[in-house]
Amino acid sequence: MKRLATLLSLNLILVACGGGGDADSSAEEPAAEPAPAPAANAGPSMPGGAMTMPDWYSYDEGSNAVEITLTAGQTSRNNYWNYNGAINGEIAVTVPVGATVTINMVNNDPAMAHSVGVSREMANFAMVNPEPVFPGSITDNPQSMTQGGLPGETQTITFTPDEAGDYTLVCFVPGHSAVGMWIYFVVSAEGEAGVQGQPAA
Ligand SMILES: [Cu+2]
Incomplete structure (x- = not known):
């Protein structure tokens, strides 16, 4: 009887995990935003601010x-x-x-x-x-x-x-x-x- 109970609870855990996983992924998909474009090799951003006229x-x-x-x-x-x-x-x-x-x-x-x-x-x-x-x-x-x-x-x-x-x-x-x-x-x-x-x- 104890063995059956253990098997049953294992089964429940497996079902719960499976179900939980599905629920998680379906919940995440709509909320997921596109990843930002990779900045590989990008240089530093262009300086802004006041336009100056140096002596050169x-x-x-x-x-x-x-x-x-x-x-x-x-x-x-x-x-x-x-x-x-x-x-x-x-x-x-x-x-x-x-x-x-x-x-x-x-x-x-x-x-x-x-x-x-x-x-x-x-x-x-x-x-x-x-x-x-x-x-x-x-x-x-x-x-x-x-x-x-x-x-x-x-x-x-x-x-x-x-x-x-x-x-x-x-x-x-x-x-x-x-x-x-x-x-x-x-x-x-x-x-x-x-x-x-x-x-x-
Ligand atoms: Cu050079």
Whole structure:
């Protein structure tokens, strides 16, 4: 009699578990929300806040011309692999769509060649395609460690960004953008000009 009781209660437990499981899953399904999109490889978000006009950025409204000086290795931060001290999208440089944009890239790194150019890459900087987004928007020999922008040299590019949107300015020397040598570049349909964000202290 005791054995039968044990079997019966086991049976009840099994039924309860089975029933409970079904009830749980059917109760959860309607409430379940779609999982958020994975953020794998996503870069930091673009800096917002006040648009500033640092001394390395100038905009002439009359001629619709922007001139930007980016110093590669301005500080020793990130092994000199920074633009004006910024890495990893800490600053966003905005230019009006259709403006004539000149970027002077000064290489202040005591040891390494660097390059700069506009890229559509926004998330995965491990291997950035060195194709210019706009004609002329990338320095010569951008992947070369011996024929690009060498220490002490200045390279100048001039181009007209004719498509508004969010882009990046990256160094194409292998490995550099992967460890943070990139900043945001915004082509503004509203004609905005200036810089947002700042290098982390
Ligand atoms: Cu570099």
